Amino acid sequence: MSNNFSPLGDLSVEEFLAEYWQKKPLLIPQALPGVVPPIAADELAGLACEEQVESRLIIHDGSSEHWDLTHGPFAEETFRTLPENHWTLLVQAVDFWVPEAAKFLDQFSFIPSWRVDDLMISLSGDGGGVGPHFDNYDVFLVQVSGRRQWEVGGVYDGRSPRRPDTPVMILTDWKPKERWILEPGDLLYVPPKVGHNGIAVGKDCMTCSVGFRAPSHGDMLKEFSHFVSSDLSEELRYADPDLKPQPHPGRISPEAINQAHQILRQYIEDKDKVAEWFGRSVTIPKYQEEEPTREMYSLKDLQTHLSGGEALLRNEGSRFAFQEHGEEILVFVDGRCFRRPRSQADFVASICAQRVIRFTHLSNTKEDLPFLLELVNHGSLYFPD
Structure with a gap:
């Protein structure tokens, strides 16, 4: 794949980043003409039977509006007894296990590679989907076989109403603003927090979802503090050699707050330390493998x-x-x-x-x-x- 290639149609990378990235959805018909699924449907099902692979199976009963969620690994019998319609198999990080899936991600190298989380692949029977929802990260949705209808709505967050009786997040106040049916090769970009709902139209519907890493501020603070504190001596302590008398022993003085603030700020303002931590953090693999016993080369x-x-x-x-x-x-x-x-x-x-x-x-x-x-x-x- 040429480094100059991007599946953005007539849009330049600069235009996409300036006008759409983390701003508004974008449909690109035939972004990847002649696209070939990076894995066959039966192989994807086989991958979901493996212990190490993260997978989910969602079955929706349209008559009762009941949603059933099962986590893998699955037995082969599970796929032989699936209902004809309204089911979806989701397999995470297929790129971790399948070289062709890893190569598929190279088509999105116009976004820094450290931002990419994984390639999730969904396989659905007619009418299959996961319901209207939103993600906290960007996603490129590429139709690689069959057809899927996508609805795109407004912006949602953690306070948005959702059904409390389902194992998957389903928005209750769902009002789609646009609706398209994607054919193989079509691509839909959805920014963070924008609601979307995909429904398979016919059998053998396979969609590749390129998701991106978006660590929460809380996680960043916890990880950075752990990184910094692991190298600090126990002898480094809070100190107040200029302590003054105060009439109330329970009072925390402004000077004490300033001292605590100064202690913490000296680490946050160490840009070299932040740079090293950030580089280490964003390259930690999605799945940490146990160190295997392997041949050591010279x-x-x-x-x-x-x-x-x-x-x-x-x-x-x-x-x-x-x-x-x-x-x-x-x-x-x-x-x-x-x-x-x-x-x-x-x-x-x-x-x-x-x-x-x-x-x-x-x-x-x-x-x-x-x-x-x-x-x-x-x-x-x-x-x-």
């Missing part, structure tokens, strides 16, 4: 592999990003931070952008090999075989 093994013209592949579940930092480049891989010389900026940018890394991408073999070896032995990169 520099000679790696050099032999690369000198033969072989490639290294990026782990589909790994996340790579970088920052320019003075004379250094900070490289973030799966929540870890590596410091590289600024002279390797092109090499670093390449490995953060490419899923296939070849010998020709290396800027300076002697400097690159130890770094690449560490990524291979950690599992962030792997040999094709």
Whole structure:
């Protein structure tokens, strides 16, 4: 896929970001003409039977308005006994398990890769859906097989009324403003908090949902405070050597508040510390795997592999990003931070952008090999075989 490609039709990336991103919905007919599903329907069902895979099955009884939600893993028998209509299978992070699904995400590289959360794929029978709802993050909805009707409404939030008797979030005050039927290759962009409702029209309806990371402020504060405090000595304590007498022992003085504020502010205002924490945080994989017992390779093994013209592949579940930092480049891989010389900026940018890394991408073999070896032995990169 060319780096210049974007599934935005006649819109430039600049126009999309300025006029639509996090502002208003956008329908792009035939954004991906000739699109091929990144996984077959039966393979998606098989993936939902795996213990490690996050999946859900939603069945809607239209006559009683009852919604049933079941979490995977599922038995194969589950899919043989599905009702004919009004069911939806949702499988999260298909890109984590299927290389073709990971490549599908490359078509959206006009948004920084560290912002991407995962590729969720939904498979529905006729009339299947999850009801009118909203998300707290942006989403690109790509129809890859069959047809789905999408309704788009207004802006909602946590205070918006929803049905209390359903296991899925369904908005009760649902008033769609626009309605379209998407064919394979059509794309719908929905900003955060904009209500939307998808309903399969016919059988074999498959939709790819590209979701984005949007950490809450509460989570950011908790993660940053944990990151900072893990390196602080217990000897660093609140102190008030200029304490003055006060008539009421229970009173917290303005001076005490100022002192507490100053203590906390010195860490928040440390931009280097914030930069390192943020890079680590946004590259933590969606699913943290237990450290497997794997073969440890040597520099000679790696050099032999690369000198033969072989490639290294990026782990589909790994996340790579970088920052320019003075004379250094900070490289973030799966929540870890590596410091590289600024002279390797092109090499670093390449490995953060490419899923296939070849010998020709290396800027300076002697400097690159130890770094690449560490990524291979950690599992962030792997040999094709």
